[in-house]
Amino acid sequence: MSNGHERKYGNAIFSRYPIxxxxxxxxxxxxxxxxxxxxxxxxxxxxxxxxxxxxxxxITIATTHMSYTHKFVLTPKKEAETNKMIEILKEKNSNFIFTGDLNSPPDSYTINELSKLLKNAGPTLEQNTWTTKPFSYNGFNADTLNWRLDYCFVTPDIEVKSSQIIDTPYSDHLPILIEF
Known part of the structure; x- marks a missing residue:
């Protein structure tokens, strides 16, 4: 609780398999x-x-929701955030799945650094996941599905059987479904 405003949200991983x-x-x-x-x-x-x-x-499954930067431009803070994440991921050599809303387009520093360590589980990076709802913040407006911000990466030993982006009205991001 902060100044009477509760700020409770974050990431979670749910599993039907034993944790x-x-x-x-x-x-x-x-x-x-x-x-x-x-x-x-x-x-x-x-x-x-x-x-x-x-x-x-x-199997290790990881996720994050990286910070938004204006128009998804790399800032020193976003670069530092990426570098901290990359340091963690360098230790992951097998049986590893990483997902998240990285708030970074495919040609970004974040995705380039991730791609040096892990392989994209699909679908192709040209398939967009954001936005299905109007977005307006600090002079940046988007209201069409023109951005890829959500990803799934795996270690080379993980066999991906199929991957697809699912069309749904329930979020401003489209989910990615991966079958292993």
């Missing part, structure tokens, strides 16, 4: 817990991961 372990890392610290109007550059951001067991095999 063996889970943890999180801040990739951007909360800078102002007293913000009353949304200032997306000051929100804290976390990377979370969960180890599940599927048919006797341990």
């Amino acid at each position: 063996i372990d889970s943890n999180f890392h801040y990739i951007q610290e909360l800078q102002d817990p007293n913000i009353q109007n949304p200032d997306y550059s000051k929100e804290g951001r976390v990377y979370i991961e969960t180890i599940i067991e599927v048919d006797g095999k341990k």
Whole structure:
């Protein structure tokens, strides 16, 4: 609770398989817990991961929701956030699935750095996931599906059977469905 405004939201991983372990890392610290109007550059951001067991095999699944930057332009804070995440991901060599709203287009620093470590699980990066709803913030307006901001990456040992973006009216982002 902060100045009478509750700020409870974040990331979660749900599993029908047994959860063996889970943890999180801040990739951007909360800078102002007293913000009353949304200032997306000051929100804290976390990377979370969960180890599940599927048919006797341990698989690590991770997700994050990276910070929004005006028009998705790289800023020093976004670069630092990306670099913190990359340091965590460098340790992931097998049985690893990483998903998230990275608030970064395919040609961004974030996606280029991720692609050095992990492979895109699909669909192709040309398929857009945002926005299905009108968006207006700080002079940036978008109201059509012109951006790819959501991704799934895996280690090379993970076999992807299929991937698709699902058309749904329930969010401003379209979900990605991956079958392994």
